Amino acid sequence: MNLSFLNQFVAFHRSVRRYFKGYGGWGAVFGSPIFLISLAITSISYSDWIEAKWVSKSFDIIPNLLGFSLGTYAILFSLMTNRLKRALRAVKNSAGVNYLEEINATFLHFIFVQILCLMWAFLFDGTVFYDAARSMVSYYSGSMTIFRTLMLVGSFTGYLLLIYSVLLMLAAALAVYRIASITDPADG
Numbered sequence: 001m002n003l004s005f006l007n008q009f010v011a012f013h014r015s016v017r018r019y020f021k022g023y024g025g026w027g028a029v030f031g032s033p034i035f036l037i038s039l040a041i042t043s044i045s046y047s048d049w050i051e052a053k054w055v056s057k058s059f060d061i062i063p064n065l066l067g068f069s070l071g072t073y074a075i076l077f078s079l080m081t082n083r084l085k086r087a088l089r090a091v092k093n094s095a096g097v098n099y100l101e102e103i104n105a106t107f108l109h110f111i112f113v114q115i116l117c118l119m120w121a122f123l124f125d126g127t128v129f130y131d132a133a134r135s136m137v138s139y140y141s142g143s144m145t146i147f148r149t150l151m152l153v154g155s156f157t158g159y160l161l162l163i164y165s166v167l168l169m170l171a172a173a174l175a176v177y178r179i180a181s182i183t184d185p186a187d188g
Helices: 003-023 025-030 033-044 046-050 054-079 082-090 099-125 128-136 143-181
Strands: none
Touching (some): 003 025, 003 099, 033 143, 046 054, 046 143, 054 099, 082 099, 099 143, 128 143
């Protein structure tokens, strides 16, 4: 196997691991109020995921949201002065991650979840799993029941990703708000 091919995967893995550490890991995801609110909304909006209405909503909402997110991310970090970057690097959160890394991870998380939501919708909209379950009926009569159960779990997850993607706009806005409240330690 080509070594440069493997190096690309290693570099990708390192980047994702760095972002996720900067974001706070699984504890920050599952313990965040935004995720918990998303989980509550998903749970009470069962008709949207039982009937998989979220798939078309994802195709309608996420590409526009993703474009906005990428644009905001690029503009924010391109306009940030070196002085502000130094100030953000000097201030650390309780986990020891500097604010620049935390804000960067917050925006990347916002974008990462949107891409994950869109990819989940593409996969969910496909028929390969249905086709596989149908072909297994002659070997195992319960294959369609298993498929239906897995489909509901997958649909719940997809709708959760959609709601979480939308609500993460608040986290991104709060990150920008935090930037505005940072003072340069050199001014101190």
